[in-house]
Amino acid sequence: MTLYVIVYLLFINIVTAKINGGPRGRFDDNHARPHGYVSTHHPHYTYHPPNHIYFMCKQCSSLVAYPVYHGTPPTYVYKYREYGGRYGDLLSGLALYNLGRASNEQWHYTLYERRPDEKCSLQIVDQNLFEETTFPCLMMSSFVDSSNNFLKNPHPLDITTAQINVRALVHNNGTVIKVTKDQECVIWHNSTIKNEHVMIPCALLKNYADTMRPHGLPVYVWLPLTLATVIGIYIFCQSCFTQKKSHIDETPCNPTLTTSYFSNNNTVTIH
Known part of the structure; x- marks a missing residue:
């Protein structure tokens, strides 16, 4: 019985250590937040932001410097990077690109006033491909014309908030799409007042996503x-215990003491 308890406690300690402080991050308790969001923390990637991201678009004659977010990425960026499925790279890249624009000194879009009727989507387009997926509109806040928002929200959402839960909106829908330089990503913000869209090279979003690198061993x-x-430890201990028990069972309880010795070339046996 003691053996089973030891193995069980060993397993619980190892798993608890991995969850609470292992190389793949930790899970914190959930905490209620304003705006209907829930706090979660599951950093599976490390963020290595350069000073700028340099990229040459199709119509550009030279490299262009794009702004980079230098704070700690919110949880939703990590979620899309790891669990976003087919569009995980593009959506996490879009989130980082938007954070870079919003936190840049010439932009003021870190506070986002959401509309109840808004919907946002990402389209991937090239000569042989057209795919579309949805995402939270806060991830394109710096691309939205806020002057059209007549419903002033007294509690705007700070898109840099560390804990924003988008788990219900993250869909693990297949293998990650292969990004090419010919693909264009079109992001749409649709509402009853106005429909807006912006074209972004998909390769640029992939460059943003690549600033987040996996670390440690995955679950x-x-x-x-x-x-x-x-x-393995259990089987080894069980084998040792079985062999020891078998050895004890084979030993007679009251062995007959027999002593033999030779005296004058005659064998004498004492019982």
């Missing part, structure tokens, strides 16, 4: 290894 790697280690 699907360390969890099977942990289970295999614990099972």
Whole structure:
């Protein structure tokens, strides 16, 4: 019984250590936040922002410097980077591009006034491809004309807030799309007042996404290894326990003491 308890406690300690402070981040308790959002923290990637991102578009004659966000990325960026499925790279790149524009000194879009009827989407277009997906409009706040917002929100949303939960909007829908230099990404902001759209090279969004790099071992790697280690320890201990018990069972309880010795070439046995 003691063996089972030891193995169980070992497994619980390893898993708890991984969740609370392992190389793939930690899970904090959820906390209620304003605006209907829930606080979650699950940083699976490290963010390495350069001073600027330099990119040459199709119509450009030279490299253009694009603004970069130098704060700690909000949780929703990490969520799209890891769990965004087919469009994870493009949407996380869009979020970082938007944060870079919003936090730049010539932009003032870190506070976003949401509209109840707004919908935002991303279209990927080239000669042989057309795909579309939706995303939270806060991720294109710096591209939206705020002068058309007549419904002044007394509680605007700060898009740089560390804890913004978008889990319900993140869809793991297949393998990540392969981004090429010929693809154009069109982001749409649709509302009853006005429809706006902006064209962005998809390769530029991919460059933004690549500033977030995975670190440590993912759960699907360390969890099977942990289970295999614990099972191996259990089997080894169980084998040792079985062999010891078998050895005890084979030993007679009252062995007959037999002593033999030789005296004058005659064998004498004492019982």
